[in-house]
Amino acid sequence: MAGKRFSKPLAAAMLAAALLLTLGGLAAAQTYPDKPISMIVTYSPGGATDFQARIVTMLAGDKKYLDQPIVIINKPGAGGQVGWNWFATKGSKDGYTLATYNVPHFIAQSIMYPTKYNIHAFEAVANWGADPAVLIVPKDSPFNNVKDFVAFAKKNPGKITVSGAGMYVGHHIATLQLEKAAGIKLTYIPEKGGVPAMQSVVAGKVKAGFNNLSDAFRNQDRLKILAVADLERHEFLPKVPTFKEAGINVDNSSVNYRGVVLPKGAKPEIIKKLAEVFPKMFGDKKVLGKMKASGSPVKIMTRDQVIKMFAEREKYLQGLLPQLKKKK
Amino acid sequence: MLEFLQYFPNALTPINLLVLVLGTIGGLFLGATPGLSPTMAVALLVPFTFHMEPATGLVLLGAVYTSTVAGGAISAILINIPGAPANIATLLDGHPMAKQGQAQKALYFCFISSLVGGLFGMVIMVFFTPPLAEIALEFGPSEMFWVALFGITVMAGLTSGSVLKGLLGGMFGLLISVIGYSPMLGVPRFVFLDVLTGGVAIVPALIGLFAVPQVFSLMETAFQQRDEVSFKPQKGILWRTFAENLKKVKALSIGSVVGTIIGVIPGAGGQVAGLIAYDQVRKFSRDPHSFGTGNPEGVVAAESANNAMVGPSLIPLLTLSVPGSPTAAVLLGGLLIHGLFPGPDLFRSHAEVTYTFIASLVLAQVAMCGFGLLMSRYSHTVMKVPDLEMAAAVTVLAVYGTFSVQNSLDDVVVMFGLGTLMYLGRKVGFSAAPVVLGIILGTIAEDNFLKGKLIAETDVGLFKYFFTGHLNLIIIALCAASVGYSTYSEVRQYQKAKAQTRAKEAGS
Numbered sequence: 001m002a003g004k005r006f007s008k009p010l011a012a013a014m015l016a017a018a019l020l021l022t023l024g025g026l027a028a029a030q031t032y033p034d035k036p037i038s039m040i041v042t043y044s045p046g047g048a049t050d051f052q053a054r055i056v057t058m059l060a061g062d063k064k065y066l067d068q069p070i071v072i073i074n075k076p077g078a079g080g081q082v083g084w085n086w087f088a089t090k091g092s093k094d095g096y097t098l099a100t101y102n103v104p105h106f107i108a109q110s111i112m113y114p115t116k117y118n119i120h121a122f123e124a125v126a127n128w129g130a131d132p133a134v135l136i137v138p139k140d141s142p143f144n145n146v147k148d149f150v151a152f153a154k155k156n157p158g159k160i161t162v163s164g165a166g167m168y169v170g171h172h173i174a175t176l177q178l179e180k181a182a183g184i185k186l187t188y189i190p191e192k193g194g195v196p197a198m199q200s201v202v203a204g205k206v207k208a209g210f211n212n213l214s215d216a217f218r219n220q221d222r223l224k225i226l227a228v229a230d231l232e233r234h235e236f237l238p239k240v241p242t243f244k245e246a247g248i249n250v251d252n253s254s255v256n257y258r259g260v261v262l263p264k265g266a267k268p269e270i271i272k273k274l275a276e277v278f279p280k281m282f283g284d285k286k287v288l289g290k291m292k293a294s295g296s297p298v299k300i301m302t303r304d305q306v307i308k309m310f311a312e313r314e315k316y317l318q319g320l321l322p323q324l325k326k327k328k
Numbered sequence: 329m330l331e332f333l334q335y336f337p338n339a340l341t342p343i344n345l346l347v348l349v350l351g352t353i354g355g356l357f358l359g360a361t362p363g364l365s366p367t368m369a370v371a372l373l374v375p376f377t378f379h380m381e382p383a384t385g386l387v388l389l390g391a392v393y394t395s396t397v398a399g400g401a402i403s404a405i406l407i408n409i410p411g412a413p414a415n416i417a418t419l420l421d422g423h424p425m426a427k428q429g430q431a432q433k434a435l436y437f438c439f440i441s442s443l444v445g446g447l448f449g450m451v452i453m454v455f456f457t458p459p460l461a462e463i464a465l466e467f468g469p470s471e472m473f474w475v476a477l478f479g480i481t482v483m484a485g486l487t488s489g490s491v492l493k494g495l496l497g498g499m500f501g502l503l504i505s506v507i508g509y510s511p512m513l514g515v516p517r518f519v520f521l522d523v524l525t526g527g528v529a530i531v532p533a534l535i536g537l538f539a540v541p542q543v544f545s546l547m548e549t550a551f552q553q554r555d556e557v558s559f560k561p562q563k564g565i566l567w568r569t570f571a572e573n574l575k576k577v578k579a580l581s582i583g584s585v586v587g588t589i590i591g592v593i594p595g596a597g598g599q600v601a602g603l604i605a606y607d608q609v610r611k612f613s614r615d616p617h618s619f620g621t622g623n624p625e626g627v628v629a630a631e632s633a634n635n636a637m638v639g640p641s642l643i644p645l646l647t648l649s650v651p652g653s654p655t656a657a658v659l660l661g662g663l664l665i666h667g668l669f670p671g672p673d674l675f676r677s678h679a680e681v682t683y684t685f686i687a688s689l690v691l692a693q694v695a696m697c698g699f700g701l702l703m704s705r706y707s708h709t710v711m712k713v714p715d716l717e718m719a720a721a722v723t724v725l726a727v728y729g730t731f732s733v734q735n736s737l738d739d740v741v742v743m744f745g746l747g748t749l750m751y752l753g754r755k756v757g758f759s760a761a762p763v764v765l766g767i768i769l770g771t772i773a774e775d776n777f778l779k780g781k782l783i784a785e786t787d788v789g790l791f792k793y794f795f796t797g798h799l800n801l802i803i804i805a806l807c808a809a810s811v812g813y814s815t816y817s818e819v820r821q822y823q824k825a826k827a828q829t830r831a832k833e834a835g836s
Contacts, residue, residue, distance in 0.1 A: 159786045161783050167512070206783060
């Protein structure tokens, strides 16, 4: 009975929907975006990437920018592999599915694991942040500078435990670089994200850690920050030396870049539109204010700059990582 | 404490109160929707707080956190599907009560116990934050490994039937938890199908294990004559239930204390607080066999525990920036956005906002109970829904809830697959709770064992790392006691049964 009563309006609605979809398809290029856009975050809610992604996209619904909101969808797992694999293979290419990227994480994974993505699977849109890795030790640690740390490690190979946010994330890369540059051996402890890795150091469960500069900055009362893995000192921590200043040749390859990509195969008009709008949106005073208040370092880069950065990082990591594969 | 009273009135401004009430009502509905866990609900709301005053934004998040935890009990009791992992234990006795026509009473028990537990947790938080923060930091890989193991010892008690089947179900859950990429080495394990690459996430598993068998059994019985159970609104039972509930001192206090302790332990979260409290109350009960058949004490224990967890789970967050539960991790984002960095500074420079937040959490407990009780009056309408319509509605909710977690069809496939297996398992006497517990604890145990092993090898060695230290020894003793007691009561029950048969034989 009920079926008959509803059938006419239902059929009409379906017809209308079908019509709209066809029309929508035709007009997509001009009117994009005409519905909310989803953005895949490959880490769990509450992590640094998730929370910054929510800040930098908060103005997407503004008329000045996209006039459509961006909805965050978390697909965590295996250090981001689950989300990026899904995005590269199943993400829609119509411009309504974006993803956040983390460099060097996704590039290192694409070298070390049989992933379904590499830098050529994604179309860069823009970069919003750069968070260098810093070497941290517990407050009561005997290490007061990089020299103490390296001297101890030389005498006790493998005895220093170093926590980080997971396998082949920036923190891991920094650990590998430090081992190589100083000629020491450390024991890297991969944790499920930066927050538990930080906790292990604060509680003295590990002897040291690499962690995000922003998180270390917020926790500096309970830590000692020995060095920053970047080319210059950071404005948040002007007293902390870079590794190079401390005499160890570790560059900025582990800096955690965060930004937005489209899947390969997205229409050039859509890429162009987003690549124009996003850097402006990231640079909005309101966004910058929230980022600053939350202690999240901003680095806005355009599509061209991101493409160049991807290529540079891939080249460097291809040099650093295969040696490791052989060691195992 | 003084500051707490000083800033308490701030939570009472009209706008904050309005947000509190709306957040609570919304949270109850969100919590009652399977799949929309407290973590999801809070994550969805964080962006809304960008445009609010810091205090108001936090009041909203706090109210939603509190009420979603309790709201999950509504679906657990009425349709036998826990709204979130925290509510699994609620269902064990809550749903049998509902089937006996006492849904409203079960819900009253649930909200009153939530209030008691929640307030207990908040009091502990207000008075003992600094020492508890120190304890929270003590939990490293070895301690967490033993905590997970303790949770595993609880599994046997979660089935009303055979202990062996409880343990086997738990084993199955542990095996499921290792599907997907290994957390340490990044290698895929047991990924026979493409849909399994991401592993089996907890929410799809939870919904599948509980909802799908429920749908099947609803369909089985849909054409049979229904039992004569009246599903009328029960009038005038509120105050009687209130008094009855408060008399269950043992269940309430065990639930509240267990919930508080689990809340402080970072990473364990409220997911297991309800189950562990339920098991303890059952063990200390004079009549453990009535659990699982509609004993109100089961509901009281589970709900007082999972709400007691809310306050303490914020202790490590507010003082050390270490979230005690997945939801607290999302709240951390909500704090950071307003430039509130957890740590001693939070209580000094931002005392006003911080204490307003804490005060609103206390008020949220009261609001949650009030609105929850009000909603319970309409629970009979859900129980009156005919089985076939109910089966359809549950299916829709299950698919919707599973899909919404990460917009993934794979999860829906996993949900139906596991659910079908569980339906068959239920036919031969397995129950779903130990399986879910296995899935939750397997990951915690594995991660921490591997982490501990790596650390131990650079340090004092495996044995010394896991078997020395006060905290390790205390938790190991608890594990031993739990196993010992289960074995003892099994043996006693066996002997009793044997004596009875002998007596019968002698009698005949």
